Amino acid sequence: MSLYSDFFYSKQLEIIFSDENTVQAMLDFESNLAQIQAENGLFDLEFAQIISEKANHQFIDFEKLKSAINQSGNVAIPLVKQLTQLVYNQSIEALKYVHLGATSQDVVDTGLVLQLKKTIDFFEEKLTVLEFKLIEITKRHRLTFMVGRTLLQQAKPITFGLKTALYLEAISRSKSRILSVNNQVLHLQLAGAVGSQNQFINSKIKTDLAQKLSLNVSNSWHTNRDNLAEFASVLGILNGSLAKIAKDIVLLMQTEVAEVFEGAETGKGGSSTMPHKRNPVTSTVILANANRVPNLVATMLLAMPQEHERSAGLWHSEWDVLTEICKLTGGSLEKAIDLMANLEVDSERMLQNIELTKGLIYAENISLTLASKIGKDAAHQMVEKACKTAILEGKHLKEILKNTEIIDLDEHFKPENAIGFSIEIIDSILAKYA
Amino acid sequence: MSLYSDFFYSKQLEIIFSDENTVQAMLDFESNLAQIQAENGLFDLEFAQIISEKANHQFIDFEKLKSAINQSGNVAIPLVKQLTQLVYNQSIEALKYVHLGATSQDVVDTGLVLQLKKTIDFFEEKLTVLEFKLIEITKRHRLTFMVGRTLLQQAKPITFGLKTALYLEAISRSKSRILSVNNQVLHLQLAGAVGSQNQFINSKIKTDLAQKLSLNVSNSWHTNRDNLAEFASVLGILNGSLAKIAKDIVLLMQTEVAEVFEGAETGKGGSSTMPHKRNPVTSTVILANANRVPNLVATMLLAMPQEHERSAGLWHSEWDVLTEICKLTGGSLEKAIDLMANLEVDSERMLQNIELTKGLIYAENISLTLASKIGKDAAHQMVEKACKTAILEGKHLKEILKNTEIIDLDEHFKPENAIGFSIEIIDSILAKYA
């Protein structure tokens, strides 16, 4: 949390990853572990009940907890200590069933996974909203002509709907990835000190606890972190796709282009001293996050070669980095929804910009049609010459070609006849969401 | 290719991504495009035949090609130019059907995808070999006792087979990821200048060409690069899992640990002046690659926010980086197979190392058993005291506890009774590969 946390982060994810909820997730692990162990006859249910009652972050002294980490090296040890003390205050006997058979990393990893479960729900929900907004925009701008640009140069006409339909496909692929990584990453960690389990965390208890927590069962992943790395990557990819949208918006908002604008909440991005400015504030956040998340994903990949049965440093480097990836990507997703929900499109200006090159962007189309009449070479030479003349004389290409009576020139200088299969592509994409 | 290319890279992948094969993959795109267009009646099959004949990298002047890229900005433009000239020399008419309707990025991207298809085959094949080697080792060392280590400290006994069984699971997950990303990344790119296609590359031609090249059909992914980024990530994750294995080997090969060794090809890793040395040469490569690949993956993620319908720079930054990721990860995979195929395990030394702490690594187990007799607290206090005494007096813990007649001490100081469910876990993993 800093001055800028609400700017870059998703507030919802900040809450999911708050200190309180981080600690509560670990306590939920301890509470449910005790319940399952009791249900499996390891001890009386009443002791599990006491543990569950005490496993509440409101009873935890957070200051003490934080300062103890410098001694213990992770939060689980002092947290279990506090929990044990709380239980002990209630029942001397119950204390021996706290954290029974588990190791620190079991608590920390499973706590994280419980938070990731909520995180995945967040992403699924928000991505569905973004898909919806993109469908709406695509439908609305199915026939909104604009110029397609390559290497930041005007190339040929398309429609704005084609652009957004391709965004939509990318976002949907990211949604599929997140839904599919779901099964990979939501694994209970319950493996004991060196991953070999023990009598208190046998196969049956593991299965029961996983079911109780709605997690998958797996063997120790203490130092085989591929699933976690995959989760980070999948968010990194979403982040990139969101940034592709923001990059386009920022470019389209340029004073000289002025085709698309972030929705004007009162005052957003404005400047009292420079009244013509309309700063792309929301896109800016997405682009800033896009410059940060990829290298955080790399840190997760770099953290993979963890030593033996528990790492000295690499595991620790994951903690704040993975949550940062979640919060930043979540922030970009929320901003992207805001962007798409309020986007203003100046279709008039788009048409004007199509005309900026005075017909030159239609040259290829004309050349192709001419080719079928007079042969490719002759067509190419004729059009090339006409283009040069147009540029030199500062005239419209149609003007230069007006005496070429071979083809219906007027039709060839209309955007609707130069957009290839834009409409068909859009419709086939939209059909998938009907 | 450099002094070290065969050291870090997979030779097989170096060949797949050689200049010749890169150019040939692009020519295959052109050749098949012409065939399909002809079959769909756009022009006579004889012209397609001429194009196909000329679409052979042996006819290409590579020096000319390379130096032309500085003008054109990508390899497709001068390559198509050379191809066109070759065709023209044979048939003036055929030349107009070269590269018909396609754009540079269609050629470059599809050419890449054709290479990635072979790359995926390589990974599938090699990963199957690695799985096999890991299954063998796991079976062989199912009962080879060794110490499990956390934070590089001896913790509790496991078996070496448990370690390798967990490697096996991670490697199999990577194999699944690669097989599953297969469908995502192997997409024909055939979208024309701004992604809207045109009459020469309509839906039918696209479908036919994709089928001919055994690729999936999709809309333009010129500037929506998520699938490519996913492919890079998936390799990055494999790379990390391979490095986890190498990290363990390097640590286990330390003079002071000496439990496991890279197979001794004559002279490998040896030193004539330091005869005791046995350098982990093969693992070293994997670890070196593990320090390089993650940030290359990040570069692929950073390359995602590509501008409009074709990027000025980000697309270009993918080219050598993605192939580098493939070649390095492939190199690590080959080295890992070599490592596992030739690994020497000193099970005697493993047993000696278990004894290094003079019984202290059994303390937890004893404490747990005692707890059921005399209560957790009393047990814990007794064992803690005994451990301190053992350390102070430099004696074996069994010696200190010998008068504790509550439990069968001898049994508790045997590794087979301290490995938790190692064997059950191993067997359940092996069962999946039976």
Next chain:
Amino acid sequence: MSLYSDFFYSKQLEIIFSDENTVQAMLDFESNLAQIQAENGLFDLEFAQIISEKANHQFIDFEKLKSAINQSGNVAIPLVKQLTQLVYNQSIEALKYVHLGATSQDVVDTGLVLQLKKTIDFFEEKLTVLEFKLIEITKRHRLTFMVGRTLLQQAKPITFGLKTALYLEAISRSKSRILSVNNQVLHLQLAGAVGSQNQFINSKIKTDLAQKLSLNVSNSWHTNRDNLAEFASVLGILNGSLAKIAKDIVLLMQTEVAEVFEGAETGKGGSSTMPHKRNPVTSTVILANANRVPNLVATMLLAMPQEHERSAGLWHSEWDVLTEICKLTGGSLEKAIDLMANLEVDSERMLQNIELTKGLIYAENISLTLASKIGKDAAHQMVEKACKTAILEGKHLKEILKNTEIIDLDEHFKPENAIGFSIEIIDSILAKYA
């Protein structure tokens, strides 16, 4: 700030970069700017006085400030707004002199630089302490023999002081870098909306303000961020040198090596259930940070190609990343001091470990001496054969060579005769700090 902030971060730097101090640094800019402008006759000093009185973070509504950033895109705009309102409440006339001629980025950048000034002081001070600790250790262990290791294999003897003397050199080079980057990075930013300044922030005012804030004068660096990137790099390098130390410590603390230990604060790194463990808690933090900082530095480098006169996103990506680099590196530095101040060295065990290979690590030395007697080839062959025999028969090399009466064998199996110029090197390094 999170559960782990005090674990990974420097607390001192957390304070320097707290929200309050971040805002105060910006207010200090505004306050001093007004003072200087008044002193230069732009308006009455009384107005500057009012501005200075109100430029106090205690008057700022932080919640309002944070939520306004989503509209404004940076903290300067709503902060100046609040300041203006505060001033307005006091004097309607004074309000027009708030932030006169400056632009948002002037405030944000200069505020940052004022914090970096304190950060540099922190690093200078702490690095001096670390140097001192390293000098002490080096002196103490000038003659503490240990084995030097290459590729994690025992190679030849050195002294522990040689190791730490080389750390010392690296740390001192980092100190020099930080002191030298000082002049590069501590530049007043006062350039106005597009970097061209204006009548209210002319050359004279800039010079005066820089002097007042003890900063250097420069032209606009709004979008030329090399100095900031250099500062980040320099910290990244320090971070790497600290991690080199931690890496060695973690390896030397391994149960099987056991030569060096983190100082034992009560309970640190201990485990009640695994009494033999002594976890490298402090080194672990440094290694975790070492896995995070490099990619944050890369993010700063990636943020350099900022568009035109102010960037849309890249500038914003610097904000939290640069402070993160400072706090993490500062944290590692504090931990390194703690490590060096409390390090326990087991010189007895070091000697034992030298003997682990039964004399083989002396082979090279013996071979070199023999060479001068019987020729290089004969010597090499004799020693090589003896080594093989020693390994095969499990005997000490001295035992095998005992009948070789050519040289004084005893002398050649003493570490003091096998450490090359370790002592001379140490002394020459220490001499620089005398």
Next chain:
Amino acid sequence: MSLYSDFFYSKQLEIIFSDENTVQAMLDFESNLAQIQAENGLFDLEFAQIISEKANHQFIDFEKLKSAINQSGNVAIPLVKQLTQLVYNQSIEALKYVHLGATSQDVVDTGLVLQLKKTIDFFEEKLTVLEFKLIEITKRHRLTFMVGRTLLQQAKPITFGLKTALYLEAISRSKSRILSVNNQVLHLQLAGAVGSQNQFINSKIKTDLAQKLSLNVSNSWHTNRDNLAEFASVLGILNGSLAKIAKDIVLLMQTEVAEVFEGAETGKGGSSTMPHKRNPVTSTVILANANRVPNLVATMLLAMPQEHERSAGLWHSEWDVLTEICKLTGGSLEKAIDLMANLEVDSERMLQNIELTKGLIYAENISLTLASKIGKDAAHQMVEKACKTAILEGKHLKEILKNTEIIDLDEHFKPENAIGFSIEIIDSILAKYA
């Protein structure tokens, strides 16, 4: 070397880092070491002479060398072996003086440093050229008015010379950094197996050899790699500053902006089918490299925590990465020179673009002047209202304000009166290069 190597890399640096020159640099180390050792009386000069004669890459079997690396783990061992064989063929006695006292890493590191020496010369020379080009452009466009842009929105007028003068400052700072890191990185590595030197590489020999090779003397930096990391960072920073220029150019070349163009070599960036296009081919390379180099720098930083006296993997990860950083950054530098040498500036279009907002970009200036007449508030309100009217009615702001007889309106709508101290800043910068 790949299809694209001449596109992304500096050809000059490709040569410096060619296999032949890499091997020769290592042989130069061996040759000069022998010479110095002979001059210091360790053996006869004739033997050194033989070694020097054979230390020629033309005698080396490169295929054999490359394939041997998989056994040896680095190139030095098989290279010394080949050299020894060559010497042995000439003189049985001389062979024992090859590589005397040195270790593999001494050869590899010093060889690298000898190549970096040439690399630094390259950068110094090319940066001087770039400075010169930037000085020329700055002089030429001192008074070329254009609009300054923030967040990609038109803000206020500047001159093109101000932009390039600030580039010039950044490039000069990079030149200073490279000249200054020169002394840090050009250190002879001659430390022996574990960094403690030995009788054959004593202090005197080290000093003499360093002098002979025009390198600095230092103690072992086998595993303290800060200087190398600094060199990588310094290039990374230069790369970023070059990319800032390229980023601006690409944006200014947009069809809708069209103010600046890459020089038109015949056909460069052109498209026969899209005659209006003028692709930013050269800038594209710089931007592509800018997306790659930062993460390679991070890899160098990540490689710093090298184990003990020689690393198993991290050192190896430096080899191809550092040379890649050099070649990519060198490539960008050459491209930037090309860019600046041939840049076409359309000052007419720049003036037109200043008028795009119909006077709104002058609003702030007018407001400031009015403020001194009628007070800040009244001025602000009047101008704000006028701007709104101008936007609504689509009229020029001057038209709206024409009846405001308070100030000389005409003067306020001239760019020369709205560029702040652009000229003064430019002149003060140019003065430094006079």
